[in-house]
Amino acid sequence: MYVAVKGGETAVKNSRKLVAKTRRGPASIPEITTEQIEHQMGLAVDRVMAEGALYDRNAAAAAIKQAQGDMVEAIFLVRAFRTTLKRFGNTKPVKTDQMRVLRRISGVFKDIPGGQILGPTYDYTHRLIDFEGEGNGDGDTSFADTGIDDSDALAERFRTLPWVVDILKKQGLMDDDGETVGDGEAEDLTRRPLKIPANRDIRLQNLARGDEGFLLASAYSIQRGFGLDRHPFLGELRVGHVDVMYVPPELGFEIKIGEIKLTECFMLNRFDGSREKPPGLENGYGLVFGQSERKAMSMALLDRSLKTCEQGGEVRYPAQDQEFILSHSDNVESSGFVQHLKLPHYVDFQSELVFLRNLKNGTKAKRKKKVESPV
């Protein structure tokens, strides 16, 4: 007799073994090391750290390996690991204006103090698959003698570059963001549930952890007129390292506990003025772990459009709607819930079947009743 529910335990065990085997692939091919992933798939590591909300290159690389390169799965692994970590305290806010810049560009001025620094980017490469690369990469040392500065040395030279927006602020074209919160006053999205409407600190945290694809598509919709009536400008995009400073209670003064790589983006929008506010430029802000320019720019566009309701504007499109964007941006949540449909729903479905069969039989009865009743 067939009874579907038996044997679950063994099946689950075997499924786990199978996925481990599939992950490893044929034994004749050497196993990939987490070290290799950490250093040769750095952008994947960056994304997993950003959306996993944990700056730990080693954990991210291990997660990517364990997940066979499935990024959302790897992000999920990092998030679950993050839950178990102890909190020592809060660091000081990082000083991105003192970033050791690897790359820094502006789309609004040809020449900016400190200059445009292209740094490492795919932007100017031709997207031709280098089939040779997979075998020859190790032997190719041509980049070693191109005369290009080692990027870290370059970063030292341009140690601190002024923000482009500071220049605009000095010229009176931009306000300080009124909504910035003080040192240690920011709410923590990972400790308190999201509440709508959300303040800007929470919105930015949510976006910084949000799914890159969701942010990208939402930002794209803004550019196509679903939430913006004019062209935004890239004020500045910078990628580089910042120091992480912490004040241990037992010391009472600031010490450097490490450094992290960040991508920061300022997006500018023209504002024609209102009764309360003079005309000028408005800022959309993005900040993401690692090098993730696509994500930082999307975040900056969304930061601006999610201010709509605060500024008394009419919320007409999804990208302006805080509840729509913030409640659906997290891929650990969305991936889990969409895929939970794979779980058994025998009981609910049985209830639906019972109802449907009753309804089918009952339709005639209801019609009969209708004729009888003196309406």
Next chain:
Amino acid sequence: MTGMLNRVDLPLLKVQNLSKFYGGTIGCHDINFEVAEGEVVGIVGESGSGKSTLLKCIAGTETPTNGAVYFNSLFGFIDLCQADEILLRKINRTQTGFVTQNPMDGLRMNISAGGNIGERLMANGMRNYGQIRDIAREWLDKVEIDLSRIDDLPTTFSGGMQQRLQIAANLVTDPKIILMDEPTSGLDVSVQARLIDVLRKLVSRLKLSMILVTHDLAVARLLSHRLYVMKKGKIVESGLSDQILDDPREPYTQLLVSSILKP
């Protein structure tokens, strides 16, 4: 809140020194008037004169900058502008009604006609399906909608029927006052006439109190006992409807009357 419950010596509604500014722009300014029980008060003026802003302040969907809107509710003679949200929402679903210009804003378009009429009853605790249906039929009849349409969606109704359905859905709990924002605009003339006819019957039969905002002086004359004429956010003239429309004093009212009322 003053503690006196439903005092008969007080007006049903009293608007006192009410102003609404948007930044430096005037929505409406220093408005004062009263509505007695069973009275229909019309507020007329061109678009932009502030009449809709005034109505929104009375309904509680806009917060006035200054002033008060006293309502002789079952909970006492209270200032709606100061009332907390829980009380205001309770009053709005039992003792006041609001008929919007566009019926789509006031009805649930994916719910049947009967469900739309029944919602306020169910919100107030009615839990008998048969009884809810009986009352829904009664009200469909009062607003002259065929009873066979009770299970149809409002999307299948004409504009005039939708508006009559909205009126029924508002009146089903016997509100003490009903606010109407341009209920006839968007309807063509013959449909308007039918709606006005239904409203006139309801007003005389139920002794309804009503504040009617309209730019259409013909509609105002047919329905309201008294009229207030608004211009640039202020009341410029008031009096009995016939008196104002037959013998307007203010040049603005004269202009309004001559430009709209066709002999």
Next chain:
Amino acid sequence: MSHQYNFAYLDEQTKKMIRRTMLKAVAIPGFQVPFGGREMPLPYGWGTGGIQLTASLLGRDDTLKVIDQGSDDTVNAVSIKDFFRKTADVAITESTRAATIIQTRHRIPEIPLSEGQIMVYQVPIPEPLQFIEPRRPEAEKMHAFVEYGAMYVKLYEDIARHGRIAMSFDYPVHVNGRYIMSPSPNPKFDNPKLHMSPALHLFGAGREKRIYAVPPFTEVVSLDFDDYPFELERWKGACALCGSKKSFLDEILTDDQGTRMFICSDTEFCRRAREKEAS
């Protein structure tokens, strides 16, 4: 794995926070209390709310039963049991009577619960008004102001259209005469088991980060109209294995010709009934 996890995975601070939230939920029956839910090593939608509650409740002496669809042996139940065996090493049972904590997805056991037992429910969508009012701030106000008219409009529309209330699972209930609550996606068959139950019922929604409760001996009434009262599912036959006529039955397709049979969804109940018959 070199990393050392705490007893039942979560750290003690987090457990304390969750227990405080549960106490608040018990104090306001049926009210959804927000909490700072954590990411768990199981996916959202697969019981993270229930797992966090169980992890916060478990002591070393507890005996845990986990069911999914009424069964002790479905994949998700197996996976969750495995998780707690690994992280907490507590006693695991299939016996409803022996369990101190029963974590469930979509069913309440057929064997009656008793005082001192805790039911933990995995909840995908805790808000009974979700499909009537998807906007959270407005749904919160509807609860706060007891504005449940729109909920009844749904029941009204069902009757107008189908001649009966058309909800078959996750059938909303009125708790302690105050809040309307989702009983989680149990079949409505299980709703009466919540009413005046001697056990404590805790509901955890991990993704939506809310916890709510039905304390012991609380009034739980399924929504209905006076003239269209709440009705239970009925089957024509009985369980093909144990012959029970009063349990919830699952339909099993036995071939591709549409031949089907019905068996108890509660595997423990069914097994005991058969054992009793055999002895």
